[in-house]
Amino acid sequence: MCSHNGRNGFLSSSLCLFVALMLLSANAAACTTFAITPGASEDGSMYVGHTNDGVGKDWREIDDISLLYVPAADHAPGTKRPVLYDPNSGSDAAGGKRGGNSSLILGYIDQVPHTYAYYTGSYGMMNEHQLLSGECTDYAKVELGPEPGKRIFYSSELSDVALERCTKAREAVELVGSLIETYGYYGTGETLIFADPEEAWVIEICSSLDEEDGGGLWVAEKIPDGEVFVAANEFRIREVVPGNPDQLHSSDLFSKLEAAGPWSPAAGTLDWLEAVSYGEYSHPYYSLMRIWRIQDTLAPSLNLSPYVENSYTKAYPFSITPDEKVNLTGAFSLFRDHYEGTDFDLSRGAAAGPFGNPYRYLGPDDAHTDFQNASYEQVRGGANPRPISAVFCSYSYVAEARSSLPDPVGGVLWFGPAVAYETVYVPMYAGATGVSAAYTVGDRLTYDPGSAYWTFALVTNWAMLRYDAMIDTIVAEQRELEAESTALVQDTDRQAALLIEAGDAEGAVRLLTNVTVSRGDAIVDAWHDLTGRLIVTYANGLVTDPVTEAVDEPGYPAWWLDETGYQYGPRVYELDELRATGGLNYTESTVWVPKNATFREIQEYI
Template identity: 45%
Template sequence: MKRILSVIIAVSVLLAAYPVFACTTTLTGKKASADGSVMVSHSDDGLGDGRLIYVPAMDHKKGSMRPVYYDACALGYKPEWGASETQRLVTKERGPGYDTPGVPLSVPIGYIPQVEHTYAYFDANYGIMNEHQLSIGECTDKAKVEPEPAPGKRIFYSSELSRVALERCKKAKDAVKLMGALIDKYGYYGTGETLLVADPEEGWVFEMCGYDAEGTGGVWVAKRVPDDSFFVAANQFRIREVKKGARDMMFSADIFDIAKKKGWWNPSDGPLDWAKVYGDGEFHHPYYSLRRVWRAQSLVAPSKNLPAWVEGAFTKKYPFAVKPDQKLSVEDVFRIHRDNYEGTEFDLTKGLAAGPFNDPNRFEGRAESVAGSEEPLSTVKGAFERPLNIYRCVYAYVNQSRKWLPDAVGGLTWFGPDRPATAVLMPFYAGVNNLPEPIQKGDILKFEKDSMWTAFNYVANYAMLKYGFMIKDIHAVRDHFEMQSFGRQKQLEQNAAELIDDKRDAEARKLLTGYCEDNADNVLKAWWKLSEDLYIKYNDGYLNTSAGIAQSVFYPAWWLKKVGYENGPLTYKRNSGEK
């Protein structure tokens, strides 16, 4: 009996300490982008399911019901809801990509009425983009209350909300209204969340959370991003004052009444501050969120000279959105996600923690990577800076929605598997008939040569052996493919658009699908070849090339001094510092 009780306790502790998808997401308005597109980006920063899945358009029988599934992103994997720790969703109802033999079927937490036709879209841990250029990004936030799922009371989390929106909506504003209505009617569970929702004309920030551990419903607020501005969120609510009658805002009808009832806000306090009233500050420790907001805004608008140090979690030093000093490209936006604070006082490629070879990766030792548990993993209290580029990222992307092109061509997801700094941006058009098989395959507990995620994760991990050297080799291959994609983009899109103008839609989709598949296939082959080249070139800590085998690559002097290299053994006498 004691053994059984011990197992139950151990399992309970394990499930309580759930992995967090602590992400960074940005939105660039059409007048802030270099080409007039509305851009949404997202890095999914939790070691989980890294697949990009194609969900086809479908027709449904009148009166049928749509299942709503539990999302492990919300509160961790729960076996009672099916699927697995590495495969987020298992069902035949959303196309071949989610039909995974040998994995338990996902169990619906509830149902909503289905519509007769649903749109095709790209899906990952959250919905990404549909065939009508509706685009979504996400980050997790800390809310005062984070309820458990409950059939009939709380059936929606942001992941399934984003998918329903992509299945049914063409415009960002309509998607916000739909998701808000679903929260109001069917309830909300899990962490606080930010979803960025955009179409070719505009972008909205949609934030939500639960408010009662046992009750139903949820609360939400949305704010439009100015067309000439750039927005960033990093695991903390970013909407502040909720203003009645504001044309650039939407919110749940009971947002004020609930705040008063809970004792979180009184009208005499002034306008309801959403982040303060319903949020619970930064995700883990000071600057876990704010440093990334500061860095992203500083990179796009350095002229603002934003302060790196502020008075507290609810500072107003960082505006809701900033106007970039120069209009932003896809490369500019993804460069933000690749950042390790290089060139700042927080530069993670410098110092003893970076080791002798400038490794910016900092493994988390307390509760940064695990929510629901504050149990320390070390007796040493402290924290590293939390970068925009983090080692446990499973994918990142930049979406473009472009009004001057047909939807099939104008909607474009630039997808990078694994962490941004070592990923290649690969283009996938909204009008493709399917996605390449390697991008739809991946399991963090399996080594799969035909998985794009495995290839990129393998190289990224190997690079940590001698990061400052290997990253240059990685970037050389990365830059080749990205420059090639950007260089071919204009002609490809012109050809596809002309086919659509000639009413040859099927040919255009075939053209786009073939291009994306060929590019992905070439990237996968090149990345495994890169892994072999890195192994040979840096074998046994040397530099091995045709110019010479076992060329010595020694440690830098500053690092040798820091780690006590000078303390010997240089003589046969005991050093004064040794015991």
Template identity: 50%
Template sequence: MKARTVCAVILLLMAATSFACTTLIVTKGASADGSMIVAHSDDNDLSDQRIIYVPAQDHEPGSLRPVYCTAVAVGEFPQYNSFIYPRIVSSRAPAYNTKEYLPSIPIGMIPQVPHTYAYFDGSYGIMNEHQLMFGECTDGAKIQIGPEPGRRIFYSSELSRVALERCKTAREAVELIGFLIEEYGYYGTGETLPVADPNEAWIIEMAPSPEGTGGLWVAKRVPDGEVFVAANQFRIREIDPEDPDILFGKTLHEVAEKYGWWKPEDGLLDWLRTVSLGEYNHPYYSLRRVWRLFSLIAPGMDLSPWVEDGFTREYPFSIKPDKKLTVRDVMNLYRDHYEGTEFDLTKGIAAGPFGYPDRFYGPYDGQGDVGDPSRELGGAWERPISVTYCGYTYVCQGRDWLPDQLGGLMWIGLDKPADTCFIPFYAGVNALPYSLQVCDTSKFSRDSAWWAFNFVSNWAGLKYSYMHEDIKLMQEKYETLSLSRLQEVESYVAGIISTRPEKAVKYLTEFCAGNFDEIVKAWWAFSEYLIVRYNDGFINEKGKMAQPVGYPQDWLDRTDWSEGPTSYEKGNK
């Protein structure tokens, strides 16, 4: 077994860059093809990047389901063999049965059900075989505490997995998660989980309770025809007990009143104000992304990027898009660095000569919640949607006009969304490619697909304004190719799935694996092309090597190049 020496994290504070994601839902009435879309960027600081297929399973009567601690977003728990990598070691899925690591130790058990559904898993559950889909983002909360057997055994990641194992609809998932929080207790950070089936979308938000057991939660339905966005801040506000589109925990009002967080005479309970201090990290860390996505989706609203404070009401819970969104529209939303705005990260001195949009965070950057009076900020970078520390992004589709095996699509983009290629997998596959299910970020390996995309993204930083144009051509080529192939696949499988389901599943699995492997192979070849093409800062091509392009003039004018030596006279630099 590999020895691991780490410090336990009991009282939890979120780091400045760790596990801070952007998530959205495009309801069926807001999408161009009538599909429900759930998207999520897992900004996880070189965590466990594996996308795992968890098979459907049958269980004996009286069986118990283990609940494991989660290191993602809340820190490692060595007493439960809970580490950043691997996230789980168990027989839950073949790819999780990594025998060279210590097995995960359950923090608790819950009664198992006779049959659990197959699903795709990452840092959080993604999508199951019945087209149930989850997104996620971490939020600040007034109370952030660690797990404790018998009192707090669930974090949002395991909650999403249990829901995918047992539920077919979004409302079922919300109700189950709420029950599990109250029955078994919730630890960790605040969390927002978008959850949707092909016809209905909900947002469930949760936070630990100051009681030290149970937990606080609310849920709200996203109106059809609208788009919801969250970016590391709670998005649900007033809780109206008479609203049929709002659900909440049975102890929420009682606990909030007991701890002085809310008084009945104040009117309806404001969830955001009640359980959090607003944004975290720095002002606009969350709100700027909400503004940006809303402004791209509905520019006609003319929303301002500037607000009074972190509890602003300028940005509604959900909005109607100016035009209905395609799945590729959503992919491109995740590639944004505020291009063309006053916050454009491809501009300015920090972007360097070649418009590099990523910013590397350090110990000088803020941590904790903005509302914490003990915090001091010396400065801050704008926080874009696409960040260099993103581990993977997915865009899931649920389509009610197709059988579940065909209707559910997970488009997975490994590493940073700005520089990745989204590749589709049907919910009806019975396996995922080996190279998608292996990735140790501490060891470079060509056996892992993630490393192909990570390498290209990092290499592009050497001459980003040039290489990113090459990347965009690759994205256009292979995402368009995948979309065109799906039409033929769905036509064929729809004709056999009712009479020959096993053949249909085999066909889907082989198609998805072949398409994925082809694109990954192309990305490795592309990486080698970029190495040669931009070697030593030149532009290179066979027969015309070492073309000196130098630096852009506007950047050159800001350097001390003009003060360099131009004569032999003393005093001339």
């Protein structure tokens, strides 16, 4: 695998080609991200989570379903780092149908003498110094297109540059802010989290409100230690107060907003969300319901209501103190959610089908379009709730940083391919120099059982045939594998730390790399085995025990039969009379009647 210095191999395209490709590209970025600070975690770890709920190719010119490890590199004086166009920057529709990608270099920045090793996909995830990052796309009032030499940065490249060059969260925020002000920003609104073992910051970004201005707008806020932050496709920073030591912002933020009109000093304290965004991303509760769900899950004592007045509600605070401190398994579980047990439970009701399938086919009203503006709000025919675990998820991860351990050991990227609810999070150490090959490949248009993405995506899709039965087997296997990984990490932590303490840093790297690669391979192999068992057991609408050879025909649940007209099926010859009889229900019982019984006599039984 190559470092970003190798990006010089990409050739610039003409501006005409660039514009054409911009019009062709349509991808998705509708993610959920969180940060759990050390004071809010059970063992003092910092956690940053991100679901990459996307469709299409990213800046790497590959589908955004795989992981890339970028090694550390030294660079000669005068070297330039190319900044690549990201096709994901201009579309927010999970149902985007158009394709196309570009290798266009929008511009160059001065390269630094040394860049750090890090993991990235569509966005940077974690570097060798335990700097973590997460992301979600937001709806901004103005979303300008890129312009070579003028607006060259989107959030994906910003997160990568930060991980290449920074070791601390605040340092990353300051670098990102300076790059935006110097080189300009294009595309959708964005929330980025940067966290190190001790502190976490949120930076939110959008295009300048003046198209002639090459720069962008940004604000950042520190997450208080002991608290949890979550974002889900809506800006989360509200009041911006000059001089607040826990906030940073672009140097000309206030003057630009005043000149453009959405804010004036006479209006009082600047509300970042109201000034630059209309709020919700796709339809009412598309974003805010996920915010509510995670905050309510972690702090039920707050008695937060899932119902709000509008997009600009202040019902959900910037960050919350959890009722109980969160451990690693709890962090994973935040992403494994379809609103179970609430009024919005996607695993129940007619839409979930007879077997509790929590996933929905996306329709035109479910995906993102600009449904509101300054004057109007589009009232749609209806939309499905947007769950945290979305069926169009490319991958998710929980990145962990631990101040008690050396950087190569303390940083662990727990990476899960495909849909979060049915994935298995595999540990990848900050100090490793490679990962299992299965996690580095994959294309949505080509089924590849050798890729981690398709290994897990197949199980999710197969489970939807009889979800309520298969999910228990899937979760049991998932828990067993993740428990084994947790024990393996604990043992590896001790061994690697001792090697480093003894001066054998190279031995530690070999150990961390071996564990990272072998554990990834083992989990993919285990999931292939599970896939085979699920296919055999649940093929053809039957439930087959491959050990005992017993075959069961469980059919459908009674409530589903009742709601789908089963009671009007061929249980008597008098079908016309049966259909004309109102108030019938599926009886769940079998009775014997005389062979010459009339339909009126049969009615007494049915």
